[in-house]
Amino acid sequence: MTNILAAENIPETARIELAQQGLTIINRADVSQAQLAEIDIMFGWNKVIGPQILAIPNHRLKWIQTATSGIDYLPLQTLIDQNILVTNARGMHAVPIAQTVMSYLLYFTRGIYQSLNAQRQQVWDHHPIGQSTMTLEGRTILIFGTGQIGEKVAQYAQMMGLKTIGVNRNGEPINHFEQIVTTETVDQVLEQADFIVNGMPLTSETTDYFNADFFAKVAAGTYFFNVGRGKSVNEAALMAALNAGQLAGAAIDVAQNEPLVADSPLWSTPNLVITPHISGYIPDLHERVYTVFARNLPTFLADGHLTYNTVSLTEGY
């Protein structure tokens, strides 16, 4: 008998499938103290119940499927000591975030921005708006960060005719990038960029990276999109670059401090689109996490082996 603790919601159709395979699902709200010792799998993590299970001598927990990409909040050393396997939700956010980047890019280049303004004034402004459109072939997109998000952006951008340049630490070639530079050499290509995307994690090196010095070095009329972290961008410098027209437009999904306060001058900065940290939002996240879980389940039941989205507990990702 295999027992699954549903610390996160397991979709209804999935419950039927699991029951048909003879597995028992126990909901987080319903689990008894006695049942804790008999949990084999956790779907999601719960910061109260999880440690309780790990503290039980001879508990049966062998596998945790998280609903997140980061696993820094797990008791990693205990899991290592107890030989418990973890699979995560990585890769699920790259597609929606990359599609959001393309939504920003196409919003500015296909005349949507100008058309919505004209629509409010009830004016059919064919030629001026037409002239404001940009075709993408031969334009260049410079993407800071070449992980799953950056690579997905590059794939979409390349298919729409853009030249793709990536920035990473070691200059390692990555699929869908025509050229890779490092943060040391990026200045050489900065002026080529028509579009700049930040998809880097926040580290001491990336904090305040996109500052007044940076925006002064880009070509006038560049577009800047931030789907990384808010603290990588100096917001005063971003506003100044937009107000001066040094940036033709920008879109940010993240802010230095979230939620952005109502009296922030960012809200009304010209040519700036603000989305409230939704680029990676996945309405059906649980369904997707379950898909990974279901792919791993047969080998887990057969021999305890996991193949998809496995993480190294020693490396922490």
Added chain:
Amino acid sequence: MTNILAAENIPETARIELAQQGLTIINRADVSQAQLAEIDIMFGWNKVIGPQILAIPNHRLKWIQTATSGIDYLPLQTLIDQNILVTNARGMHAVPIAQTVMSYLLYFTRGIYQSLNAQRQQVWDHHPIGQSTMTLEGRTILIFGTGQIGEKVAQYAQMMGLKTIGVNRNGEPINHFEQIVTTETVDQVLEQADFIVNGMPLTSETTDYFNADFFAKVAAGTYFFNVGRGKSVNEAALMAALNAGQLAGAAIDVAQNEPLVADSPLWSTPNLVITPHISGYIPDLHERVYTVFARNLPTFLADGHLTYNTVSLTEGY
């Protein structure tokens, strides 16, 4: 000596290239009566000068490169009789139009629409807007018209994870479409569509095609985008479907009568984006037409043969 009449503007860099190859460019405004008899190639068509050349006995005109896709305005029978070759600008509009369709689709699905409204109110509305986003994998796009525009839309949509169904006259399979139906059988798949795109030309069959009956048959919450012709859509029915929420959103690049008048109720219809017939607008059209021209030039000079964007004068396209 080969003489090119620039009836449309030839880009400056191209002029240098052509001069280096020993070709002479004569601008439309500068051409003398005597020179008309010595024109070998027309870049673009001019409705005054063109017929003058064709009327000259023993004129030298052998090739016309149009800056348009349609060639219905040319004196086709005369060109056939005089063995004059024509190449056109087809295919150039498919990419920007398809990118505009993706801009509509991503605008509605990635929360841009809701974010802009919240931004005007200076509200960081994370969860409600996040919940309003849609991921595209597994959704279905139904594209009426499977020519170059429809195929390009399908290519982009497929890469972003959408299932693509095309509608054409004969059910002929087309690249990037997982399924093709005909206008006779389309009702069987209509309810599957999350997004419907019109990219059909205007004919007696497609006039008023998207009417109240049609919108009643789609699934509630469908999105509808028109980059075909305005007269294919019944605007009263479109507004009714949007007002009733039967359509979750719509975007139109064309109207029954253009320019759309200032007091049209379309302007303020909810969840409707209006772009003023700009989806296929190409700011650098002349550069692109010249690219086709330049690819054909070597074989034309060698043996009078043309390869790219050739048109059949008898068929008219």
